[in-house]
Amino acid sequence: MEIVMAFVIGILFMSATYLMLSKSLLRIIVGTGLLSHGAHLLILTMGGLKRGTVPLLDEKASAYTDPIPQALILTAIVISFGVTAFFLVLAYRSYQELGTDNMERLRGTEGND
Amino acid sequence: MKTNDIILQTTTKVVVFIIILFSIFIFFKGHYTPGGGFVGGLLTSGAIVLLLLAFDMKTVAEILPINYIYMTATGLLFAVGTAAGALFFNVPFLTHAFGDVYLPILGKTSLHTATIFDLGVFLVVVGVTMTIIQTIGGDE
Amino acid sequence: MSLLHLAIISPFLLAILVPILYKSFRQIHTGWFVLPLPILLFSYFLSFLSIQEPITKSVPWIPFLGIDFIAKIDGLSLLFALLITGIGSLVVLYSVYYLSKDKEKLNTFYVYLLLFMGAMLGVVLSDNLIVLYMFWEFTSFSSFLLIGYWYHKEKSRYGAQKSMIITVFGGLSMLGGIILLYIMTGSFNISEIMEIVPSISDHTLFIPALLCFLVGAFTKSAQFPFHIWLPDAMEAPTPVSAYLHSATMVKAGIYLVARMSPVFAAEGLWLWLVGGVGIITLFWGSFNAVKQTDLKAILAYSTISQLGMIMSLLGIGAAALHFEGIEKSVYAAAITAAVFHLINHATFKGSLFMVVGIVDHETGTRDIRKLGGLMNFMPITFTLAIIGTFSMAGLPPFNGFLSKEMFFAGMLRVLELDIFSFETWGLLFPVIAWLASVFTFLYSMILVFKTFTGKFQPEKLEKKPHEAPIGMLISPIILASLVIIFGLFPNILSNSMIAPAINAIMPGNAADVHISFWHGFTPELFMTIGVIATGILLYISLPKWRRVYDLFPKKLTLNRLYDGSLEFAQSISKKLTSGYMNGSIRTYLVYIFSFFIVILASTIAVKDAFKMDTSNISSIGFYEILLALAIVVASISILFAKSRLTSIILLGSVGYTVSLFFVLFRAPDLALTQLVIETISVALFLLCFYHLPKNSKNEERIRFKLTNLLISIGVGAIVTVIALSAHSNKMFDSIAQYYVENTYEKAAGKNMVNVILVDFRGFDTLFEITVLSIAALGIFTMIKLKMKGGRKNENK
Incomplete structure (x- = not known):
């Protein structure tokens, strides 16, 4: 399964990159969202998949899945939510102020940098 | 947000309480089973978002007159306070303590300072999510 | 912390109080509050006149790098300390009459002056070269501030900048010298270096170190050809010129030469x-x-x-x-x-x-x-x-x-x-x-x-x-x-x-x-x-x-x-x-991603790290294949989505699939969190677009670009290769066992993930919620505090 996941993650990263290189601000944000999904799955896969039961001691199993990647991802999920929200509002406000979400038109001019 | 969906409103009235109760349950059980401050907080904010969808901003603000920024700050204070409290017992920052207490009806109950820390997380998550949603939603 | 350290730090401490004193007692010239300190320090240093042996006091600072705040007072340090505090007292007294309390910003003046005094004391009383360097740059910095004190004058700004550039250049060169000495001797302490020096004088780095130190000393002491900053520094108020640019700071270079004489x-x-x-x-x-x-x-x-x-x-x-x-x-x-x-x-x-x-x-x-x-x-x-x-x-x-x-x-x-x-x-x-x-x-x-x-x-x-x-x-x-x-x-x-x-x-x-x-x-x-x-x-x-x-x-x-x-x-x-x-975010992202590809690919190639090991992999289930297909289809179709709404919904579907993956991969906490957060994120996206006006121009597909495609395929391929190799090369054993054993013993919890979050790695969580709060505050400010210019735009 790890091999399959490696390719799934690769495809997620690829789409994310392609989106981020586009001109529309919204697509860039969607791209960052995809990128964080890919990263979370990457961390989880790195720790090894299905190596034991869920990391709850009550299960009294002989082996548990590695809890550290999970803890890291939990933190990452919430942070990426915060970042996405921030980006969104940034896009929304710049749209309001500047009337466009085309990145090519949002370039700073000479003397305005 | 204008809605006059009577079905959604009626369901919401019931469901919101269930979600909030569930979120509190999941928050307290977090140390032993899946759950904790993050999920609890997110669920609670999910419930409030549902309220916002069913009713409008003003109604919700009347039902829950909470300043979410203060809530965030309170949560941060809880978390930092618990962490710093350890310093008074001459142990490193963020050391938690726990112990068992016998309560009359409940019997043996274990108490953790980690729960207070988690409560801080809970409050911050609710506060932050709702601040974001409220400010965007309230913007004209 | 000894009295000697306190003496070095005391000017900095008083500098904190000066603005408060200035604001509270406007009628009294701030100089009167400052004056007692140099007098006190002067008499304190006078008490060292009878010492026979150097006195050394040490306070650990960064011990594992060999950097400690070592205050050492010997004849040379004492002489300079007396000069600094003695002339300092007289200059402060003089400045009380020289600078009018009604016209000048006395608070900033005395803050800068005290910063300088403390820094200069630090230079002459430190035995550790890194600490000495730190104070050394601090004197350049406070001199810059003092020369530019009348910053509305063009010449003051010019002189301040000039002195800063030249003396900091010298300071950096001196830092180079310090590091070279450390390479040769393994110590930052002057007294230790002196003992080792006879054995290293043939070292190839010895002459470069000497030159570096001399450039530092010559720039500071305005020696030819670095002297050009000193005449321009005369734009500073005269008490400053008397103090920094004749009696003390410019003598720091002399001090350094004298101090390093036994070495070089x-x-x-x-x-x-x-x-x-x-x-x-x-x-x-x-x-x-x-x-x-x-x-x-x-x-x-x-x-x-x-x-x-x-x-x-x-x-x-x-x-x-x-x-x-x-x-x-x-x-x-x-x-x-x-x-x-x-x-x-x-x-x-x-x-x-x-x-x-x-x-x-x-x-x-x-x-x-x-x-x-x-x-x-x-x-x-x-x-x-x-x-x-x-x-x-x-x-x-x-x-x-x-x-x-x-x-x-x-x-x-x-x-x-x-x-x-x-x-x-x-x-x-x-x-x-x-x-x-x-x-x-x-x-x-x-x-x-x-x-x-x-x-x-x-x-x-x-x-x-x-x-x-x-x-x-x-x-x-x-x-x-x-x-x-x-x-x-x-x-x-x-x-x-x-x-x-x-x-x-x-x-x-x-x-x-x-x-x-x-x-x-x-x-x-x-x-x-x-x-x-x-x-x-x-x-x-x-x-x-x-x-x-x-x-x-x-x-x-x-x-x-x-x-x-x-x-x-x-x-x-x-x-x-x-x-x-060039101001285009796409260009920057292209740089970043190309760099990412090149660096990682070449590292993998050089280290021969790519390995595919299929011996230790988990089974593939039917549902997993289904989910993998779903995620691939969704993420690729985002690329072809025409409307914004479609791409948001597709992003949401990727998110929900990820949470289902978490279920299958034995991560219940993650699944729960991902599920709820995806819901809220989608609500947030929709909320933002509910408010945005429809704009048909944006409702078009991404225009195809070959470079973009190549770069994204490159990124995807690299990540896949890394994922495969990381899985196949296990260099360390997992530290998971520690948590399995100690979750109940040390934290009395049973959900390992939660215990790691709130207990073992509580710092992560603490800062995470801090980051979240900052993000929320940022969003709040962006929306609530609109600039006036923006309002005009909207009205149009």
Whole structure:
């Protein structure tokens, strides 16, 4: 399964990159969202998949899945939510102020940098 | 947000309480089973978002007159306070303590300072999510 | 933390209080609150006069890097500490009368001044080179702030920037030297380095380290060719010039040379460079001082030249290391002269700066072409000026005479030196020294007689001149009395201060220092008489030969070089930056992603890290394949989505699939969190787009671009390769077992993930919620606080 996941993650990263290189601000944000999904799955896969039961001691199993990647991802999920929200509002406000979400038109001019 | 969906409103009235109760349950059980401050907080904010969808901003603000920024700050204070409290017992920052207490009806109950820390997380998550949603939603 | 550390830190602590005191007591001049501190510190340091052995106190700072805050006080440090606090007290007292409490921003002035005082004490009292460097840069920084104190003046800003660039350049070079020394000796502590030095003097890095240190010292002490910043630094308020740019900060370079002498002085290059640069600076400074018309500019060049003189004495004195017996003490006498002149210079130059400040303050100008005949209006100031300048010119019975005699004696000794090929070029030293002294005499006379005698020209002055208030006169009077006292009774200093300082510069050379007034008819005396005679002759004929200065090409000055290279650097860096910073986010992302691909691919190739190991993989289930397909389809179809809504919904579906993956991969906490957060995110996205106006222009597909496709395929491929290799190369055992064993033992919890979050790795969580709160505040501000310009836009 790890091999399959490696390719799934690769495809997620690829789409994310392609989106981020586009001109529309919204697509860039969607791209960052995809990128964080890919990263979370990457961390989880790195720790090894299905190596034991869920990391709850009550299960009294002989082996548990590695809890550290999970803890890291939990933190990452919430942070990426915060970042996405921030980006969104940034896009929304710049749209309001500047009337466009085309990145090519949002370039700073000479003397305005 | 204008809605006059009577079905959604009626369901919401019931469901919101269930979600909030569930979120509190999941928050307290977090140390032993899946759950904790993050999920609890997110669920609670999910419930409030549902309220916002069913009713409008003003109604919700009347039902829950909470300043979410203060809530965030309170949560941060809880978390930092618990962490710093350890310093008074001459142990490193963020050391938690726990112990068992016998309560009359409940019997043996274990108490953790980690729960207070988690409560801080809970409050911050609710506060932050709702601040974001409220400010965007309230913007004209 | 010892009392000594507290003494270094106390100016910084007071600096924190100054703005509060300024705001609370507006009627009282802030200087009065500052004044007690240097006086207190001065008397504290006086108590060290009787110490025999150096006192060392250490406070750990970054112990594993060998960096500790070691305060060490020996003869040399003590001498400087007394200068810093003593002159500091007088300068603060003087500034109380010099700076008006109604017009000036006294809070910032005294904060900067205290910062400087603390930093300077730190420089002279640190034994650890890194700590010394830190304080060293701090003095450059506070000097920058003080020169730019009247920042509304163009010249102040220029001077501040210039001094900053040059001294920080020197500071960085010194840091390089410190690191080189550390590579050779393995220690940052000067006292330890001194012990190791004999064994490393053949090291290839030894000479580079020496050069680096000297660049640091020369820039700080305004030695040729780095002296150009000092005249421009005269834009600072006069108390600052008196304090930083004559008595203390510029002597930090002298201090460094003296302090590092035991380390480097055995090297012939050191003798040549310190002695040579010093003597060139001495001449060049005094020569240029004569042509100046601004009183402070004369003093600035005079300071440069006097610093050169001390520097050259230190260089010649280093020859003592190569001799034994009587010859040794002969060259060590040059060091005595250096230390003695260091004190003398602080006294007479300090008082002269204050005198010039008084003249400026009471007449409104410092231009000697406008001044003249002030003697009758300012008799006390005139007397003080006479004492200061005569001492500077080296006339008896002032202290300057004594140190000048000793200087001549030292320079004459160079003739007898027969090491490091001094026998060929050594003759230049006494000759240049004598010439420079003639010019020194000359500008001293110009300074005092052009200002105070001659024709009084009231029409050129802004104010009607009169004697300064008594408060302003106290400090120069004290300094001038010291000039006379040290001149008549030099030996009150010799065993209390000079001998311990020499002992610190030349360890194991506890010669009895005795300075005598009358040497008999020695060559030195005849040299002095020659100086006076020639000087008077030149002063009288000054108008006739003044044109000599016009012979120097105006376009080839060092200042031109400095300005030119600064402009060049700016234009080059601007061109370079605008070449790749074109303002388009896509370009930047292309850079980032290409770099990502290149770096990672080449690392994998070089390290031969790619490995695919299929032996230890988990089974593939039906549902997992289904989910994998779903996620691939969804993420690819986002690329072809036409409307914004579709792409948001597709992103949401990817998110929900990820949460289902979490379920399958035994991560219930993650699944729960992902599920809820995806819901809220989608709500958030929709909320944002509910408010945005429809814009058909954006409702189009992404236009296909080959570069984008190639880059994204590259990123995807690299990540896949990394995922595969990371899975196949297991270099360490997982640390998961620790959590499995200790979750219940140490934290009394059973959900490992939650316990890690709130207990084992609580710091992560603490900062995570902090980041979240900051994001929320940022969003809140972006929406609630709209700029006025934005509002206008909306109304359109």
